[in-house]
Amino acid sequence: MDKNKWKGWLYLLPAILFLGVFMVYPLIDVLIYSVEEGYNFASQTYFDIGFYNFSYVLHDPYFLQAVKNTFLMVVITVPISTGLALLISMGLSSIRPLRKLYQTVYFLPYVTNTLAVGLVFMILFKKTAYTDGMVNLLINWFGGESIDFIDGPYWAKMLVMCIYIIWVVMPFKILILTSALSSVNQSYYNAARVDGTGRGRIFLKITLPMISPTVFYLVITGFIGAFKQYSDAVALFGTDLNAAEMNTIVGYVYDMLYGDSGGYPSYASAAAIVLFVIVLTITCINLLISKKHIHY
């Protein structure tokens, strides 16, 4: 039996090595970076220990722009995508023929490269000298003016961004909600139908409370995911997000690390920690609210 004491650790060894080097150590290291003022990547030296990095980041107009962008994306996309996904899953659950087909189609965005499809969205929305683009064509049909969604006004860029984010996150939400809906025991619906309950009332009084844990799960993961938004923005607006006024917090971190303004791991660490604190706070608030509203 003495041999067995070590055997378990032996099996864990590869995992511990990888996690240790690439997760636990970085976690400690990032805290150190964030308080080392004036760290130089090449010489690996610093002047002082303190909170100047945080102060710098929090006063950097690019960072504030990124925070504003990220919050806007979160606030717009999370409720809309969750609501829309709920609507679509409800529809999916109420039909039988073609259901599999619809489910398969709806899941497609999940398996595609967001960078690649982002390009398609860009050409659909972009206005160039040669063409106003697909979407502007539709707008013109309804009597509207052409807008450049990619290099145009801020609200238009934000709109495309949100549309694309929603398009990308929907498959996951639809899938999770559909399986939550199908796990609600059919006899609840039978009982409600026997009692003559209308569709709206069944939804509000039975379905929604029964799947509320899943909805809250989706809202929480949705918030976390949306706060870490980055590659979808790159897909639409290119790597120089600061110039496009569409940078996100994660984008700011990477730009600080590497990129046009790069080479400042201390600022990047401070920004990453700020992001982590924001996400943690929002998640805690979410959990508190869900505790209050999930009844069983």
Next chain:
Amino acid sequence: MIQSDDYSRIKRSARLHKKIFSGIVYLLLSIWALIVLFPFYWMLLTSVKSYSQYNGEYIPQFFTLSPTLQNYVDAFQAVPLARYLLNTFIFTVITTAIMMFVIVLAAFAFARLQFRGKNLAFTLFLSLMMIPNELVIITNYATITNLDLRNTFLGLILPSVTSVFYIYLLKENFAQVPDALYYAAKVDGTSDLKYLLRIMIPICKPTLITIGILKIIECWNSYVWPRLITDDENYYLVSNGIQELRENGLGRENIPAMMAAVVVISVPLIVLFLIFREKIMAGVSRGGTKG
């Protein structure tokens, strides 16, 4: 007492309501299906329009009568698209293979073996699940740079193999294998490793395949880490390739060739998805997340 004609009126209106309702449902579902499919259609369509045709259309056409494959040739010639695909393939296969090896051993240790400190170790592992990638990527970038592993496959792969979540998922699956099988194997004198290879892995094959496919999707689409760690075209993955293509490659205006490249990059995963549809969807609904 309700009268007969009341009954028949109720019957008729109930049937009508049902029809209208399901009509609306199908309409809404089809609209969303159209929104999902349209970008795919557009990319396919644009990729077979000739350069001159595309740029000649001030008002985009919804179909083309003279499809061409020239754009695909252009895409492969203008940028090393084949190179990107090969790189991504190598990266994906090796990363997935190493990850499977690591997580199978770890999950087996947690699910089956008895050793001191197991519960503490498992709790620590679980708590690592909450750590966002963004927090650790900074140091990893420094580590890989200091080890002089930029622009190497090793540098690309090493930080990508860890996945606490998959260890957790697999451990749960391993734990469902009845204890009796383990004891029976022990009585027959089977070693732990042999038990893992001969019994656990075959029984849990469905989960292993699911995890493998999810990891493949993740690798194929990974962008952030490769972008940080490679600036040599020879080590670009498809995502970086696409970005490169867009910003420097074909010239901003050759959109049909760009779309051809996008099609080439998207097809492998879509084929994989259509083959393993059930497995992927079941796996994702058990707790996968995007990104």
Next chain:
Amino acid sequence: MKVVLQHLTKTFPSRNRKNPEDVTAVNDFDFEIPDGKLVGLLGPSGCGKSTTLFMICGLEKPTAGKIFFGEEDVTDLPVENRGVGVVFQNYALYPHMTVKQNIIFPLQNLKGAQKLTKVQMEQKALEAAKLVQIEELMERKPSELSGGQQQRVAIARAMVKMPKVLLLDEPLSNLDARLRLQTREEIRRIQRQTGITTVFVTHDQEEAMSISDIIVVMREGVVQQIGKPQEVYDNPINLFVARFLGTPPINLFEGQAQGNGLYIGDEMVLPLEGVADRELTVGIRPEGFILTPDGPLSCSLSGVEVMGRDISVVSTNPHGLVASVRSIIDAENRVDTSNPTVRFALKPRKVLLFDRQTGERVAFQTPQMNR
């Protein structure tokens, strides 16, 4: 209100691609349930009894045939307009609502002239709760209740609108043995008290026999026999019904009618009249044996089980169609366990004859019956 089922048939499209024939769940069910009776639909699982129940309540549409409530044809009427109350097998109590909210829920759906005020609803809910004696549990959630209490809540919810017909799907199957006994008495009492026509589904023959006014025995979608429980037990129409009813189950033997006697092996166990010579399956109820040293049927003794009031003699017979012969005899009898052979005489009314091939009942007379 009486419920009439006319040629009720339900087929489901086959899910098996190799065998694309439709599955017939219920075949030509023809029956009139008299007003105010308690009817038990009885059969093994998959016999179509639940499908029948769901057709009566309107959750399933019949493929053919009609359903009448009183004089009204309700075949195509949506479930919510039928005025039925249903208790589901797993009760289907909404887990996020209290008992009171669960019971009130159906009342809140009423529209137009039937609409109730809040006070009226509370009043009705309380009445229903009193009927099933759960008025002190009104503020609890279903998860805080025992199985028996949940069952009562489900009944209260089904009863609160005073339905024309009450339907119960396997109402006792989720309860343990003791609660089951108690709850079936409860159902009987509530049904008597309210006089609502009630149909319930069960696979447990004892349950059906003990509380039903009428039982309907079904097999593979086909009604086998309808009647009062005792009648069906005493006069089963075929071998299936005879085997399905009674615990311990009926004992079966290979036998022949020959001359004027019923033979099991070489032993003539009963004198027979009115039966031509033929091969038979002989069924003997456990209570149909009389332990007597000069009885005509000999069996080898395997054991004696004392059950208090009665004893159960377990024995084997080479011509038995079941593994062991179980007979229930009065506890005053003494069984000589040292003797490997026991001999029985038979009570003619407890002996049932069936055609060996078809399993149809074969009527007979015996001189002993007239005595």
